[in-house]
Structures are given as structure tokens and as C-alpha cells.
Amino acid sequence: MxxxxxxxxxxxxxxxxxxxxxxxxxxxxxxxxxxxxxxxxxxxxxxxxxxxxxxxxxxxxxxxxxxxxxxxxxxxxxxxxxxxxxxxxxxxxxEPAIKPAALHTKTKKVGVLATKGTLSSSLFHNTSKLFAEGITVVEQEGKGLVELIETGQTNSVVTRGLLLSFLRPMLDQNIDCLVLGCTHYPYLIPLLKDILPAHITLIDSxxxxxxxxxxxxxxxxxxxxxxxxxxxxxxxxxxxxxxxxxxxxxxxxxxxxxx
The missing domain is CATH 3.40.50.1860 (Rossmann fold)
Structure with a gap:
């Protein structure tokens, strides 16, 4: 058609x-x-x-x-x-790719970087409950990232600093998968690969x-x-x-x- x-x-x-x-x-x-x-x-x-x-x-x-x-x-x-x-x-x-992350993780710890509107929604919580039984889902609001990407700052000093502040607590909890829970975030993949340890798997939808x-x-x-x-x-x-x-x-x- x-x-x-x-x-x-x-x-x-x-x-x-x-x-x-x-x-x-x-x-x-x-x-x-x-x-x-x-x-x-x-x-x-x-x-x-x-x-x-x-x-x-x-x-x-x-x-x-x-x-x-x-x-x-x-x-x-x-x-x-x-x-x-x-x-x-x-x-x-x-919706955030919780299911593939839950299937892939070896540490049973999965990070989700998303907006406040996604993390607070019932659909997100229902999806997590359905697919992440026995898995610790470490949620992190990516406050400010969308605005930076909207202005073309996918590799700026400010963006790197924000990402580091969001990722450290997740890494401290031993995540081995990071779900990119916002369609803006795949544009940060080159920067994320530069920041994250090599064993962290990035997953988007x-x-x-x-x-x-x-x-x-x-x-x-x-x-x-x-x-x-x-x-x-x-x-x-x-x-x-x-x-x-x-x-x-x-x-x-x-x-x-x-x-």
C-alpha cells in the first residue's frame, strides 16, 4: 500500500x-x-x-x-x-528493552537509563516485573541528556560529565547490561563506549x-x-x-x- x-x-x-x-x-x-x-x-x-x-x-x-x-x-x-x-x-x-537485558545479564544486575516520565510509568514497572524476576534493575534518570542531544551536543564535555555522574552509581552496583530507555540515547553510544568498561553490553530497542x-x-x-x-x-x-x-x-x- x-x-x-x-x-x-x-x-x-x-x-x-x-x-x-x-x-x-x-x-x-x-x-x-x-x-x-x-x-x-x-x-x-x-x-x-x-x-x-x-x-x-x-x-x-x-x-x-x-x-x-x-x-x-x-x-x-x-x-x-x-x-x-x-x-x-x-x-x-x-519501551525499554528489559527482556533482552534480563536474558543477557550474568551478574543479574541491569541498568536502565531513561527519562523521569518513562521510569515513573506503570508500563515500565509492569515490564520490569514481568521480565526481570530475580534481576536487580538499577534505574537512573538521564536528566538533561535529551536537551543536550537536541542541541547537537552528543560528545561535549558537559554531556560526558553528566553521563559519568549517572553511570558511576550503576557501575558500583555491578551492572553488566545498560538499557538505553530513550530513543535519543543511541546517539550517545560512541561516548558511552568510551566511558564504560568493555564488558558492559548496551541494549536499545x-x-x-x-x-x-x-x-x-x-x-x-x-x-x-x-x-x-x-x-x-x-x-x-x-x-x-x-x-x-x-x-x-x-x-x-x-x-x-x-x-
């Missing part, structure tokens, strides 16, 4: 998910909405997150999207149940989300049957330069949207 996949996030972080989707589904058109003017969602109330998620969803529906990926952990954990009930379209959500997106498109007969490279359109309601640098696709259309 020649209609686009819609993707939204509180900002530029969900482009880490978009890249995995494009890798797995290169013939699909995509429309990405970065609500950077309202980032980070993790500091907002559940009601605010829900209203922003509704606004983003309705914009993507106006663009005739056939499926929507909520490429934001905080929006998923606080709004996706409502979206699935109230809109007649498939939704793919993002990108590839799993792309697989789920493909599976749902197949199940609903929504796959694009053409062999052409899919078109990619990006909208942001704040400066687009950081978005342009992260996308790294010369064919992509990137535009400011007063939204």
Missing part, C-alpha cells in the same frame, strides 16, 4: 528508530515529526504527554499515514493505550521496533509493493540543523513546521 509510515518523537531522538526502519523497509515512504519545541516529554505530566501525542497523531493522520510509530519511550508508556483505543490505525510503541513494524505491515497487508527507494520527509517545530545532521540522507526532505 503506497501510503507513508508515520513516526513521531518529542524531538530528534526517534531518528535512531527511523534509521532502523529504513534499513529493514527501504521501499517504504516515511514522515517523521519532531516535536522539539516541547522536548523533553519526560519532564511533563501524563496529561500533557497525552495531549501532545494526540496532536502529533492527528497531524500524521492528516498526512494519510497507514501506521504510526510512537518513537518516544515516554509517549509510549503514557499515551499508547489511549491512542490504540481511539484511532483506527496500527500503532507501534517503544531500535532493531526490535523495526522488526515489529514490518510484521504489523505484513499482517495488515500494508506493505509497499514497489521497488523504488522510499521517500523520507521530516518536520520539526524547532531549528532543523540538528535534525539534518542526524538524518544523514541527502534525498530526505527536511522542513520547519509551525506546529
Amino acid at each position: 503506497h501510503r507513508p509510515i508515520g513516526i513521531f518523537d518529542s524531538g530528534v531522538g526517534g531518528t535512531s528508530i527511523w534509521k532502523e526502519i529504513k534499513k529493514m523497509l527501504p521501499h517504504e515512504d516515511t514522515i517523521y515529526l519532531a516535536d522539539s519545541a516541547n522536548a523533553p516529554y519526560g519532564e511533563k505530566s501524563k496529561e500533557e504527554i497525552l495531549q501532545l501525542s494526540i496532536k502529533n497523531t492527528e497531524f500524521l493522520l492528516e498526512q494519510n499515514c497507514k501506521l504510526i510509530v510512537v518513537a518516544c519511550n515516554t509517549a509510549t508508556t503514557n499515551a499508547i493505550d489511549y491512542l490504540r483505543v481511539n484511532y483506527n490505525i496500527p500503532f507501534i510503541g517503544i 531500535g532493531e526490535a521496533v523495526a522488526r515489529q513494524t514490518k510484521a504489523i505491515l505484513e499482517k495488515n497487508n500494508l506493505l509497499n509493493a514497489t521497488n523504488h527507494k522510499g521517500k523520507a520527509i521530516f518536520y520539526s517545530n524547532k531549528g532543523i540543523e540538528v535534525l539534518r545532521n542526524l538524518v544523514e540522507d541527502s534525498d530526505a526532505h527536511i522542513a520547519y513546521l509551525d506546529f
Whole structure:
């Protein structure tokens, strides 16, 4: 079906998910909405997150999207149940990859770096309870990281200092897996690899989300049957330069949207 996949996030972080989707589904058109003017969602109330998620969803529906990926952990954990009930379209959500971390850990200690909005959600706690029995989950709020990534500071002195302050207590508890519980955080992987001991495994949700997106498109007969490279359109309601640098696709259309 020649209609686009819609993707939204509180900002530029969900482009880490978009890249995995494009890798797995290169013939699909995509429309990405970065609500950077309202980032980070993790500091907002559940009601605010829900209203922003509704606004983003309705914009993507106006663009005739056939499926929507909520490429934001905080929006998923606080709004996706409502979206699935109230809109007649498939939704793919993002949640911290507790299950693979629990299966992989040898020390039985797993770190989760996420926003306040994700860590305080019932979905996060239910997921932890379901998949992490017998595992110690060491939670750490990544306060300030989203704002730094939104301004392109993925390798700055300030970002390094913040990460060190967040990681030390987790390392002191002997974690051997670190779950990146926010779609912005994969952009910190080069810095994390430089900081962390070599035995720490980094786990994020990108590839799993792309697989789920493909599976749902197949199940609903929504796959694009053409062999052409899919078109990619990006909208942001704040400066687009950081978005342009992260996308790294010369064919992509990137535009400011007063939204």
C-alpha cells in the first residue's frame, strides 16, 4: 500500500528508530515529526504527554499515514493505550528493552537509563516485573541528556560529565547490561563506549521496533509493493540543523513546521 509510515518523537531522538526502519523497509515512504519545541516529554505530566501525542497523531493522520510509530519511550508508556483505543490505525510503541537485558545479564544486575516520565510509568514497572524476576534493575534518570542531544551536543564535555555522574552509581552496583530507555540515547553510544568498561553490553530497542513494524505491515497487508527507494520527509517545530545532521540522507526532505 503506497501510503507513508508515520513516526513521531518529542524531538530528534526517534531518528535512531527511523534509521532502523529504513534499513529493514527501504521501499517504504516515511514522515517523521519532531516535536522539539516541547522536548523533553519526560519532564511533563501524563496529561500533557497525552495531549501532545494526540496532536502529533492527528497531524500524521492528516498526512494519510497507514501506521504510526510512537518513537518516544515516554509517549509510549503514557499515551499508547489511549491512542490504540481511539484511532483506527496500527500503532507501534517503544519501551525499554528489559527482556533482552534480563536474558543477557550474568551478574543479574541491569541498568536502565531513561527519562523521569518513562521510569515513573506503570508500563515500565509492569515490564520490569514481568521480565526481570530475580534481576536487580538499577534505574537512573538521564536528566538533561535529551536537551543536550537536541542541541547537537552528543560528545561535549558537559554531556560526558553528566553521563559519568549517572553511570558511576550503576557501575558500583555491578551492572553488566545498560538499557538505553530513550530513543535519543543511541546517539550517545560512541561516548558511552568510551566511558564504560568493555564488558558492559548496551541494549536499545531500535532493531526490535523495526522488526515489529514490518510484521504489523505484513499482517495488515500494508506493505509497499514497489521497488523504488522510499521517500523520507521530516518536520520539526524547532531549528532543523540538528535534525539534518542526524538524518544523514541527502534525498530526505527536511522542513520547519509551525506546529
